[in-house]
Amino acid sequence: MDVQFTVFLLFILFTAGHSLKCYECASADESSCTAQKVTTCPDGLSKCLSSVSAAQIGNKTTKMKFKGCVTECQSSSFNFGTTMISSSCCDTDLCNANYTSDPSTDPNGKKCYYCNGQNCSNILTCAGSQDRCITATVNLPIFGGQSHVYKGCVPESICDAMTSTYFPHVQEISCCEGDLCNGAQSVTQSFLFLCCSLLSFILLH
Template sequence: MNFFIVLLGIWILPKADALKCFECIPYKAGETCTKETECSSNQRCASVREVNFEGGAQKGVILSSRCVKPEECGESSFSYADVKTYFVIDCCNTDLCNTKPANEPTKYNPNKMKCYGCVGLPCNRTLNCEKNQDRCIISTVTKQGKTTIAKGCATNNTCSDPTFLQGNTNVGKIERCCMDDYCNSATTVGASLLAVPLISLVLFS
């Protein structure tokens, strides 16, 4: 009998540690999110604000409520030339605590890191990274049905397939992140793809 009680306790314990959070992905400003979900035991409740810019002009704001990993909390961002997306992930640690919209992002000033930043190849334009962006990135993005290479700056946690990027199409598929100035200039996805037919030509000619 005691053995079954122990098994029951082991089964119940992770559920007891899991938070219940509101989950609306996305929702409109002024709306109230009422849908509830149970997070994994290692997640927190979060309100997320995604702010998109293009050519220096704000293009839209997307609000959501969801579960996220603790290391995702705070501010994150990525930039490709004139395309920039900022995230504010406000986290809390009690049931159904993510009732308020996330705050506005703080001002993003340039830091000392520099990467190549553009959408499409060739790419030789310098992009000054901002605030806590500490990675250069190479990504494949699809715009209007056309897939191309994008290079730019990003925060570290953007490179790890975070929860807050689920459903986001702007960042595309990140192929590489690196930590040195202009380190996203070397082998690109496009160059690798181009190498395949060239190698075949040499081998079979």
Template sequence: MHLIVLIFGIVLLPEAYPLKCHKCLPGSSGTCTDTEVQCPSPSYQCGALKITSFAGDSKLSDVRMKICVLADQCVEGSVNFGIARHIITSKCCTSELCNTEPAPEPSSSSPNGKRCYHCDGLKCSATLNCAGNEDHCISKTVTAGGKKTITKGCASKQICSNTQNPQIKALIGEEISCCQGDFCNSASSTSAGLLLLVAPLISLAMFS
């Protein structure tokens, strides 16, 4: 009797279908129009993401998008290389076409007591005060013109633990290493310029 009940229970379970979500990827003009797409599998959610980049107090760019995302792609964090700081915010949901609202604006953040090295000129021995939830030190290798240079700074745990996230990979690249503890990211090596730090933002418009 129990076996029959179990069989009927399995047969009558509702089948999980992929969600439909709004999709909006910015073009060269920086604007986009919502379209409806079906996510690749039921494990995806609907998401709205926002990547805001600053040089000091000046905003460099503000990239917004809506896409199907996996749960670990709903990231809230920042990476700060001293010369440029990138903040990711997101808003994810699990019902049909629920990602109508944009991701929230980044909240203001103040120094949190953590300190890392960052690159200033040709040396990477300058001190950077981490802010907000930046609790790791980060080192990033940039290759340009066949030459490798290194830049350093502060990063949030979610940035360091989600390096395969396509948004994070496009933002900071693949050759990164993170560590915990003040000044754990070593003071040696030369730095990358602002252009090399900001150039990956161009690829953010290419997500699918």
């Protein structure tokens, strides 16, 4: 599981507002963010977000929950095999009181390839609104200058967002509609487990 890619998946929900009040909290365990507080969003942050991510590390699934102020965003869910995120956005005071549902597990019949380490021949069953297979090459500063290739299931809206000028770190992207249309070629990936970078990245953007 690439925790740094979880950072990127959350980042693509936020594209670059009145003052808005949102609940704010972050939890890297199974708790419900019981210590959440009310915060007034700074200028330019015009949405409240609640997000649940699930990351597979070995045989263990780790969930991370986040609430807070963000710039423009969209409610969505996507699955890259070892990383899944569901997020919901709203624009009224304290509208993010409840969490979005956990990453969707209701299959919709579509199948795509995903990568686990260097093996990209793994088959993933898509769920919910995930109606596209994706192959993306990204290079964020936290990757230390290395490019990473990812495959998985996404909704069409995520494909559109990742090809926009808001996301210059996306070097190549291909979305397709057919089952297993995103190929099974192996790629080279490195996995650095920096969970703290996820929270700091979210809070600084």
